[in-house]
Amino acid sequence: MIDAKQVLHVARLSRLELEPGEVEQMATELSSILGHIEQISKLDLDGVEPTMHVVPIDGGLRDDEPEPSLPIEVALSQAPKANAEGFIVPSPQA
């Protein structure tokens, strides 16, 4: 169901680098997962609401009240690369 071309496309969207062997493996595994899920389509589900949450709760809004933010040095402490102002990343356009 999933061919090598689709695997490479999704890999690129996910910024994953795959070895040629892995492409075949992923195609097989993803096809098998989708095949498993597709069994649902054999059921007659007319008039059944999709379940997006197993717990039927609604609402859950937060008042617009400020809470303390992290000190900058804590915020930046996990960054592989940072300067005094922020997280340094490779320029996406470079």
Place this chain on the structure above:
Amino acid sequence: MSAADYEVTIGLEIHVQLATRTKMFCGCETSFGDDPNTHTCPRCLGLPGSLPLPNAKAVHFGLMMGLALGSKIAPRSIFHRKNYFYPDLPKGYQISQFDEPLCDGGELGGVRLNRVHLEEDAAKLNHAGGTGRIQGSDASVVDFNRGGTPLAEIVTEPDITSAEQASEWLRLLRVTIRQLGVSDVNMEEGSLRCDANISIRPKGQAELGTKTELKNMNSFRFIERGIKAEVARQVAIVDGGGQVTGETLHFDPRTEAITSMRSKEEAHDYRYFPEPDLVPVVITPDMIEAAKAELPELPLQREDRFIALGVEPGAARTLSWRPELGDLFEAELATDGSQPKALAALITNELLKRIGDGEVTDSKAAPGSLAQLVALTAAGTVSSSGARTVLDTLFASGGDPAAIVEAEGLTAMGGGDELTPIIQAALDANPDVAEKLRTGDMKPIGVIVGFVMKETKGRADGKEVTKVTRQLLGL
């Protein structure tokens, strides 16, 4: 074929930062211009294990916008993940809305809306390399202060047919949102951003051409120029026998060049799916009532109300699309409501000319003095050209209009007797004009009126001058 042989189709997507105190899904304060990365927390940094919780005020503001724009409010709407990798998005997805937005449909100023939905803003990338431009730098610094700021995205149907209409409509949307008080809609600071989807097709062709998306134009001028440049680019392609490619474009206002940002096909493969960390947003009748209760009079409603008062449509639009002028008009009208049309004309023509690019508060005219000036003009105490002189003084230093008329000798001249010798002198000084007028050709009457105005320092009334001139010439 030329540009005139094509129909232009434009749809706009507008992002508005909502004026909440805190972010969309966490309690960090929203900010602009603060030190970078001083308003972050595990949630807006996308740290593992953190969970989002929607801001009730952002939902409230979204409802106000939906109600003001005539949208259908969804009793239950859900958030989706919009997946893409970019360093301004720490989670690898943006929490947005997809097929069940908060507000569905709507209409403003003759342009249909597709939807209004809520989402979170991305962080800000500062590109190293000094120029601040994206191209040419190899490292970027991410500032997450903006990341997670609540956004309302407004999407129009493709109902706009020119760059001018796009810019005009956006002005209407901007002032409408500003009146709602849900955003400060400051384009320079990025609290209102606009993307345009643009396509062309030969006149008469039913199906739309391939569209391109022009991103992030941050002023009305750029929007108009950007759309015009993109339309010209598409016309040139199609005229040359080529085909427009669907892609995302960047307009450089400095060079007016349009460049491709990325392959749209791939960038738009967002793999939306329902956000499992959030439950549906349920809108109760109480929430809708609370939003309705806070709706102010909107610019288009105000425009209609002014027109009903007798104000000229053009002036009514200026007054209601520049709310501070409308407020001034209403304050003056409250002191003397007898001349709405003339008062509106005085403010939108003469006062606005003096304000220029400045602010209404640049005017030193005391409250009520504009209405008094209009009343003096209507009573014939001061001529319309005299009134302009009075306004100069009111604008520059304030004062009492009647006293200024008196002090500057601007009291309008009565009719006949006082004017007759001056008009006679004008006719004597311009015998060729007098000759033409005598034959019934009234075109050069301006020469006589001009002469009299100069002699009387504008105190004469133009209509009266014409009348007396005709009498003198036996017409």
